[in-house]
Amino acid sequence: MTAELARGQNHPLSQARLEIRVSAGTPIVASATLGDENGKVHGVDWVAHPGAPVLPGLEVSKQAAAGHRLAVDLGAVPEAVHRVSVLLALPIGVGGPVRFGAVAAPFIAVTGLDGTEVASYTITGLDAESAVVALELYRRQGAWKVRAVGQGYAGGLAELLTDQGLPEAGRLAGGINDAVAQGLARSVQAPPQRTADGDRTRQTAAPAPGPDQSGPAPQAGSTPQGAPGPVPPHPTSPYGAPGPQPGYPAGPAPADPSTVTQPATPTAGGPVDYSHPRRQTGAPPSPPPTAPQARPGQPAQPVAGDANGWSMDERLYNQIWGMFEDLARNTAAYRSAVDFAESRMEKELDQALSDPRNRIGGQSDAAREVARGKHAQLVDQARASLDRDLAQLSAEAEVVEPALPPAFARWDNPVWHGYRVPMEIPMALRLGDLYLPESELLRIPMLVRLPLERGLWIDSGQGGLLDESFADSHELRRLALDTAVALAARLLAVYPTGEFGVHVIDPAGSGVQAFAPLVQTGVLATPPAPGAAGVADVLARLTQRVDLVQMAVRGGVPDSLPPGLDTAEQLLIVHDFPHGFDDRAVTQLRYLADEGPAVGVHLMMVADREEAAAYGPLLDPLWRSLLRLTPVPDDHLADPWVGHAWTYEPALVPSGSQVLQQVLARVAEARTRHR
Secondary structure, rough: OOOOEEOOOEOOOOEEEEEEEEEEEEEEEEEEEEEOOOOOOOHHHHEEOOOOOEOOOOOOOOOOOOOOEEEEEEOOOOOOOOOEEEEEOOOOOOOOOOOHHHHHOOOOEEOOOOOOEEEEEEEEOOOOOOOOEEEEEEEEEEEEEEEEEEEOOOOOHHHHHOOOOOOOOOHHHHHHHHHHOOOOOOOOOOOOOOOOOOOOOOOOOOOOOOOOOOOOOOOOOOOOOOEEEEOOOOOOOEOOOOOOOOOOOOOOOOOOOOOOOOOOOOOOOOOOOOOOOOOOOOOOOOOOOOOOOOOOOOOOOOOOOOOOOOOOOHHHHHHHHHHHHHHHHHHHHHHHHHHHHHHHHHHHHHHHHHHHHHHHOOHHHHHHHHHHHHHHHHHHHHHHHHHHHHHHHHHHHHHHHHHOOOOHOOOOHHHHOOOOOOOOOOOOEEEEEOHHHHHHHEEEEEEEOOOOOOOOEEEEEOOOOOOOOOOOOOHHHHHHHHHHHHHHHHHHOOOOOOOOEEEEOOOOOOOOOOHHHHHOOOOOOOEEOHHHHHHHHHHHHHHHHHHHHHHHHHEEEEEEEEOOOOOEEEEEEOOOOOOOOHHHHHHHHHHHHHHHHHHHHEEEEEEEEHHHHHHHHHHHHHHHEEEEEEEOEOOOOEEEEEEEEEEEEEOOOOOOOHHHHHHHHHHHHHHHOOO
């Protein structure tokens, strides 16, 4: 199964001989560096580039091109090498674009020699950068992994190589650029544009340039969500990315503002390509549904699944990403127009007040009224344009929401009443909703890819929450636990029978009432663990599971696992942290957060960060590695396009509804039959 990575995510590599494929909409230069255990590049002989394309275990292209294939043999790289970084740069002095923000987002895939994709990454969020560390292959405890990096440099290759510790960075970058310019590394034409029937075009908004503007405002880079990470999502993707990976969209990822792969970012006003990036295998995707013919002068009627994809779920997933991106860009256009109107009004007021002739009589008051009238007119025009776009997106949301499968749907969606245990894992899971202040009535689902690449942190603290009505810390903790149980129930419901287990650590037993639906239906792998002894026992068992699976994977002998080992995905819910945790338990918890997701052990913390302040900065990496969610609305997620602060709203079960208990009962019943 291909892992579609968001920025910062990693994925284990089971093969030593690989091919790295790069696709871009313009000729780019592909290079690679070898780094030691600290990531340092020791000299120019540790850099593969068009002028010197071959190093032990590594070969790059000899030319600047829109597509590249880099060959890697991890078994042949020197023992001193612990990191292989893939670098992409725009050639200088050949008349092409000078920043990645002006071209389509590059796509990079790691494949086996047979062409099977192992992992892929679309590098979004770039603007003024002309060079980027796309991804890295790194060695950890004897095993190799791939990580999506996406770190851009406005200073080009020279700045990038300097950051990697290369003393001769400026001279080497100049030599590479000279070779490209002189034709030693010949550029080739970009591939022809895809035909219209293979793409979906959405309306994307860009700020309209005013009299003092030469073009749209530049987009901000990707902001990690809290992450979604909107995300996406991040949204850290809001989604890890997301969304939005909403980690969301990041996200949705972000889409990860948390940890989901984001669609390529088009130039403002251009088409958005929702097709699966460089899919190699399988039958062609079925075309999206055709929207009903609109009347002349009227917008097209929205249709659920109106995006390219290989299944209805994938089309809906891509459509939600598109809605998230549209809302982000439309809102950016509105905010840009308002900022311009305010700056122009201030300029006109300053000019009017600086003229002595306007200080006589009522001329100054008249000048103020004129300036304010122009400001109001511009703001009204911008708001009317935003309202028109919001109406279209709202109409689309009204069509899409009822068509969502359980994994994407809210708890109040009727699809849950017909719930049946699935036969396969869905591509994503809904963690909640995202919205912006300008459009509080329009909710975008926050989706993250499955299996989870990051742990989750349900913040039970009060710091920074928008809803000030929750002055009662006990009520906030209760809502945090309800959020955790609702998310755990979703995960149990969307996995096939026997492929997902949930463990609970509740040292003080204060979560008995909240965990009752999980306990009473019998869907927990083991009863909630009380006290310090229970904490130690659960952490020891899950740590041992991670160690055993890691050793089997690294040794290439997955069949050697003990026969009684549960190889299903596992979720550990930790409540009342750090109560009941000693230093050893904290170390094990950090280990599970870092190493667990890659081998199917996931972490969900229900905690207040301030209560763990006694550990000092020791736990900072733990909190940063988790996707922060809140039990009440909070604007802590950022999208990867323009960096809006999106408000996250948790996916709670409606008050008085029994849908969660009904779904868990069916999960338990399916498990009983499975045994």
